[in-house]
Amino acid sequence: MYSLTPGYRIPALQRGLSPVESLLTKANAGVGGAVLMSAMLTPPPIWTFGAVGAAAALLNLAPGPRSIARWASVGYRHLREHTTPDAMAGHAGATTTWQLYPQHGTMQDPQLRAAFHEAFARALTFAGDQARQAGVQVHVTHHSTAREHTTHTQTISVHVPKGLVGHPGRILDSLAGEFAALGALTPLTPGPVPTVTGRGSGWVALDDGRHAATARITAWPEETSGDLMPKLLLGPGADRSVAVLYRPLPAGQSRRSAKWQRAASEAFTNDKVKADAQDMASGTTHGELVNGATLVDVDAYLTVWADSPETVTDARWQASLAADRHRIRLDWLAGQQHRAHVMTSPHGASTRKGAIL
Numbered sequence: 001m002y003s004l005t006p007g008y009r010i011p012a013l014q015r016g017l018s019p020v021e022s023l024l025t026k027a028n029a030g031v032g033g034a035v036l037m038s039a040m041l042t043p044p045p046i047w048t049f050g051a052v053g054a055a056a057a058l059l060n061l062a063p064g065p066r067s068i069a070r071w072a073s074v075g076y077r078h079l080r081e082h083t084t085p086d087a088m089a090g091h092a093g094a095t096t097t098w099q100l101y102p103q104h105g106t107m108q109d110p111q112l113r114a115a116f117h118e119a120f121a122r123a124l125t126f127a128g129d130q131a132r133q134a135g136v137q138v139h140v141t142h143h144s145t146a147r148e149h150t151t152h153t154q155t156i157s158v159h160v161p162k163g164l165v166g167h168p169g170r171i172l173d174s175l176a177g178e179f180a181a182l183g184a185l186t187p188l189t190p191g192p193v194p195t196v197t198g199r200g201s202g203w204v205a206l207d208d209g210r211h212a213a214t215a216r217i218t219a220w221p222e223e224t225s226g227d228l229m230p231k232l233l234l235g236p237g238a239d240r241s242v243a244v245l246y247r248p249l250p251a252g253q254s255r256r257s258a259k260w261q262r263a264a265s266e267a268f269t270n271d272k273v274k275a276d277a278q279d280m281a282s283g284t285t286h287g288e289l290v291n292g293a294t295l296v297d298v299d300a301y302l303t304v305w306a307d308s309p310e311t312v313t314d315a316r317w318q319a320s321l322a323a324d325r326h327r328i329r330l331d332w333l334a335g336q337q338h339r340a341h342v343m344t345s346p347h348g349a350s351t352r353k354g355a356i357l
Helices: 019-039 046-060 068-080 110-128 168-180 228-233 251-268 272-290 309-325 337-344 346-350
Strands: 093-102 137-145 151-161 183-188 196-199 204-206 211-219 239-248 296-306 329-331
Touching: 019 046, 046 068, 093 168, 093 346, 110 137, 110 168, 110 239, 137 346, 151 168, 151 346, 168 183, 196 337, 204 337, 211 309, 211 337, 228 239, 228 309, 239 309, 239 337, 239 346, 251 272, 296 309, 296 337, 309 329, 337 346
Parallel strands: none
Antiparallel strands: 093 151, 093 183, 137 151, 137 239, 196 204, 204 211, 211 296, 211 329, 239 296
C-alpha cells in the first residue's frame, strides 16, 4: 500500500522528520506525560504547562506545508548550506541501480499498469520483511525529455543500510529477480551528482549547464490508482523528472503503526466526517494487512529542467498548472533547492529520512 496521506498520525511524527525532530517530539511527549502525571500528586509550577504547550505548538502547528519547527530548520539549513553536502547521498551501505524498460504501453493501459504495480508491491513487501526494523529504501525515477519526440527513462535503486542485515547482497539479488519481471532490467552505474554553480529564487544552476527547480509532491487524488507518472510526464512541456522513495515497513511494525494510528484518530479527532473517513481508511488498511500487504512510507518529488532561469521559471509555472488540473499538490521547497534536485536522481536512494524537510 502506498500513500502520501496514510491517515492520522501521532502529532509531528510525519514523514521526512529528521532524527533531531523525532527526538524532540518524543521528549516533548514524555515531558508532557510526566507533567500530567505529577499534577495528580502535586500541582507543578504553571510555567511547565506553558513550556510543554509551546514545544508542542512548535512541532505541530503548520503554517503551510511544514510545522513551525520545520520552517526554522529550513531557514537554518538555508543559512548554513550553500552546496549539496557530500554526505547527503553517501551513507554507508549497499546500493544498486538498474535501468528498467517496461513493456510498451504499460503506464497507459489500466490492466497492464495494475499488474505492474501489483508486482512492484510484492517486491516492496519482500524488502520490508527482510529486517526487524525499517531501513531498506527503494527509489524509482522517471525522466521525460521533451524534444521532437519525447523520450522516457526509468531507473530503480535499492539501498540497504550498513548493519541492517547480515548479507545485503542476498536482498539485492532477490529484488533484482522481482524487478526483472516488470520489464527489461539492465544494471546501471549512475553518474556523479551535478554540482550547484548558482542559485536563484526557486531554482539552481548546475555545472552541466541545466537549471532545475524541485518540488515535493505532498498529495494526489486516488493515490493507489497508479496514474501519477502519466499525469506529470506524458503531457507536453519541458524536461521533467519524477521520483518516488519507498521505505517499506516490516510486518510487525506495519501492524503496530496501523493500530496506533487508529487509536490516535479515535481519541483526538473531533470532526465526525473526518473521523468517519479515517475509520474507513483504517478498515481498508486492516484488510490489506490481513491479506499480507505492508505499510510503505512514501516521499515523491518533481523536478523541471531548462537551459535558462527564465525557461525553468516558466516550466515551474506550467508544472504547477498541470498539477492543479489533476488536483496534485506541490511544495516547491523554499530554501532547499540546492539539495532537492538530488532526490530525482538515482543518488536519492541512499539519502537519510529527513534530508528534505
